[in-house]
Amino acid sequence: MTQLSNSLAAADIATSLHPYTDARALEENGPIIIARGEGIHVWDTAGNKYIEGLAGLWSVAVGFGEKRLADAAYKQMNLLPYYHIFAAKAHEPSIRLAEKLVEISPEPLTRVFYTNSGSEANDTVVKLVWYMNNALGRPAKKKFLARTKGYHGITIASGSLTGLPNNHRDFDLPAIPVVHLTCPHFYRFGLEGETEAEFTARLLAELEAVIEREGADTIAAFIGEPLMGAGGVMVPPEGYWPGVEAICRKHDILMVSDEVINGFGRTGERFGCETYGFTPDIMTVSKQITSSYMPLAAVLFTEEIYNAIADNSHKIGTFGHGYTASGHPVAAAVALENIAILEERDLMNAANRLGPRLQAGLRQYADHPLVGEVRGAGLIAGIELVADKATKAPFTPIGRVGAQAAVFGHAEGLIFRAVGDTLALCPPLIVTEADIDQIVEKMGRALDRTAEWLAAQG
Numbered sequence: 001m002t003q004l005s006n007s008l009a010a011a012d013i014a015t016s017l018h019p020y021t022d023a024r025a026l027e028e029n030g031p032i033i034i035a036r037g038e039g040i041h042v043w044d045t046a047g048n049k050y051i052e053g054l055a056g057l058w059s060v061a062v063g064f065g066e067k068r069l070a071d072a073a074y075k076q077m078n079l080l081p082y083y084h085i086f087a088a089k090a091h092e093p094s095i096r097l098a099e100k101l102v103e104i105s106p107e108p109l110t111r112v113f114y115t116n117s118g119s120e121a122n123d124t125v126v127k128l129v130w131y132m133n134n135a136l137g138r139p140a141k142k143k144f145l146a147r148t149k150g151y152h153g154i155t156i157a158s159g160s161l162t163g164l165p166n167n168h169r170d171f172d173l174p175a176i177p178v179v180h181l182t183c184p185h186f187y188r189f190g191l192e193g194e195t196e197a198e199f200t201a202r203l204l205a206e207l208e209a210v211i212e213r214e215g216a217d218t219i220a221a222f223i224g225e226p227l228m229g230a231g232g233v234m235v236p237p238e239g240y241w242p243g244v245e246a247i248c249r250k251h252d253i254l255m256v257s258d259e260v261i262n263g264f265g266r267t268g269e270r271f272g273c274e275t276y277g278f279t280p281d282i283m284t285v286s287k288q289i290t291s292s293y294m295p296l297a298a299v300l301f302t303e304e305i306y307n308a309i310a311d312n313s314h315k316i317g318t319f320g321h322g323y324t325a326s327g328h329p330v331a332a333a334v335a336l337e338n339i340a341i342l343e344e345r346d347l348m349n350a351a352n353r354l355g356p357r358l359q360a361g362l363r364q365y366a367d368h369p370l371v372g373e374v375r376g377a378g379l380i381a382g383i384e385l386v387a388d389k390a391t392k393a394p395f396t397p398i399g400r401v402g403a404q405a406a407v408f409g410h411a412e413g414l415i416f417r418a419v420g421d422t423l424a425l426c427p428p429l430i431v432t433e434a435d436i437d438q439i440v441e442k443m444g445r446a447l448d449r450t451a452e453w454l455a456a457q458g
């Protein structure tokens with residue numbers, strides 16, 4: 001390590017608490033400090049070059065070092081670096097972006113509310129839906145249906161919707177009324193001898209049973225990621241989403257599509273709900289909206305929801321919700337330029353062009369002794385490592401082998417994320433065929449090194 005990175009690492013250890021990190025382990029091992037990025041690559045302060053196989057956090061669609069985004073931010077900074085949109089104020093970037101989002105989103109979504117993060121967007125969904133149902137005189141209709149292993153963020157309400165133990169444990173969550181349904185992941189949750197179609201039917205029967213048990217008049221909405229990302233890249237079984245939608249429609253339960261990872265072309269269509277065949281009443285987007293060059297998220301919803309909320313705001317005299325940086329002009333200007341780049345370079349179709357190469361390339365490791373399942377769609381993939389291929393038995397403790405595989409990935413010059421023992425890939429949408437081949441090759445070497453490491457441990 002250089003002098004600089006040594007002192008930076010020491011300062012980091014002395015002053016920071018990192019998200020999603022074992023704080024005591026970080027004190028021992030220090031951080032990897034990323035210094036710069038260009039295209040699909042980043043470099044750390046020690047000069048190591050990595051392919052960013054997760055596009056940062058599933059988000060840097062146009063890659064690093066995109067000058068057009070820096071220029072858009074600089075221009076807006078000079079013109080109007082900040083203004084809010086409270087109390088009937090407005091500015092052009094947030095207006096133009098709302099127009100653009102409505103234009104590219106599924107048809108019934110006509111309205112936009114801005115937040116700074118995906119978590120806040122999903123918190124806003126909860127509040128919008130509660131506010132609406134109170135306004136409509138149905139105050140009991142407040143529960144949310146979500147899924148185990150779903151990820152919707154970490155604030156009090158969105159963290160409650162998230163279905164992962166570490167986001168609840170010792171945080172006193174869930175703190176809102178939510179029922180978590182079975183995770184729609186056939187490999188892990190399908191029963192012995194069950195077909196995929198039978199698995200789907202069982203999940204739909206569970207949904208019906210939960211609605212029956214709780215009462216449809218107490219359930220406000222169903223929220224899900226079309227393809228589940230942060231919980232371990234899980235592709236829904238055939239027929240799942242159209243089935244969920246049909247049941248929700250029958251019981252007047254709103255459909256919320258969390259597109260924070262899926263949105264803007266990750267699975268092939270512009271939005272994951274289009275790939276998996278359902279039409280949401282509400283959709284949350286973030287991450288690839290600005291390629292994460294600026295923090296920004298948005299909630300899109302129907303005119304019907306808007307009207308109920310608008311009427312109530314008129315009755316009360318205001319809509320008492322909003323963030324200082326809602327629709328921030330610099331973030332909105334960057335989002336507009338980012339979406340322009342996605343459109344000009346046809347990047348929302350990249351998953352259709354290049355996804356098959358990534359998926360097929362990784363599936364050659366299906367026979368690897370450590371690999372239980374290779375899964376994914378478009379330009380998002382997961383490789384689940386197991387202790388026993390035949391029984392699908394996981395390693396214990398879960399996550400130790402995955403974390404070690406990620407270390408070997410780094411050593412091979414590939415950053416991916418270990419979600420438990422699933423190795424997640426979600427490269428920038430600008431990847432080329434040659435980049436994909438390199439990602440696949442480096443992943444293969446990381447798998448082999450992990451197997452050697454395990455064997456050496458006996």
Ligand SMILES: Cc1ncc(COP(=O)(O)O)c(C=O)c1O
Pocket residue numbers: 057116117118119120122151152153154225229230258259260261286
């Ligand atoms: C599907 C989904 N929803 C919500 C979030 C939360 O977004 P944020 O981290 O911006 O709060 C994430 C973050 O990864 C996500 O993947």
